[in-house]
Amino acid sequence: VESAPLPKANTVGELAIFGAAQTGQLDKANDRTADTITIYTNCEALLKNAAEQFAPKPWYDFWD
Amino acid sequence: MLNSFYAWVAKWFIVLIGVGILFLGIIAYVWWHNHQIAKNAAALPKAQATINAAQANAGSAAVNTVGENQQKNANTDRTTTQVTNVYNSYPQAKVTLDPGFFDAFNRGICMYKSAANLPECVGLQQSNSK
Numbered sequence: 001v002e003s004a005p006l007p008k009a010n011t012v013g014e015l016a017i018f019g020a021a022q023t024g025q026l027d028k029a030n031d032r033t034a035d036t037i038t039i040y041t042n043c044e045a046l047l048k049n050a051a052e053q054f055a056p057k058p059w060y061d062f063w064d
Numbered sequence: 065m066l067n068s069f070y071a072w073v074a075k076w077f078i079v080l081i082g083v084g085i086l087f088l089g090i091i092a093y094v095w096w097h098n099h100q101i102a103k104n105a106a107a108l109p110k111a112q113a114t115i116n117a118a119q120a121n122a123g124s125a126a127v128n129t130v131g132e133n134q135q136k137n138a139n140t141d142r143t144t145t146q147v148t149n150v151y152n153s154y155p156q157a158k159v160t161l162d163p164g165f166f167d168a169f170n171r172g173i174c175m176y177k178s179a180a181n182l183p184e185c186v187g188l189q190q191s192n193s194k
Contacts, residue, residue, distance in 0.1 A: 039122075042122055043126070
């Protein structure tokens with residue numbers, strides 16, 4: 001995630017606004033990390049579930 | 065004489081029973097073995113279909129997550145706008161800073177990778193090289 005734009009003017013307000021915007025960018029970066037972990041975890045869970053469905057049955061399970 | 069005949073019959077009867085059991089065992093094993101081969105052969109396309117379905121589900125879950133991410137980004141931008149308005153509502157927000165400090169501030173931010181490609185930072189780098 002890119003930095004917030006630099007302050008537009010040489011004032012206290014612009015500096016403070018930059019700080020807020022930069023914190024917003026940090027939120028976006030953190031969200032992106034969390035989303036990446038969510039996507040990865042979902043994918044792993046779904047594939048694990050699929051693998052369990054076709055795991056070999058025990059030898060005495062004749063009818064399946 | 066008769067006793068030995070009965071013994072002979074009993075012996076062969078037991079042998080026949082044993083052979084029959086063995087034969088049935090062989091038939092059962094052959095059936096089971098063929099069934100296992102058929103079951104394994106059928107498992108592969110079933111497994112492929114299950115994996116395909118899982119991948120499709122994972123894909124749609126990922127699309128949902130990305131969609132939610134865009135919503136979260138929009139919420140963050142909305143918060144920044146609100147905060148900006150609050151800051152600008154104070155008269156002190158218009159107080160001017162020392163130009164040297166302001167320049168140092170900008171140059172400091174531009175030292176970070178996430179800011180280095182900002183147009184303002186690129187402009188500062190170009191002014192440095194002149």
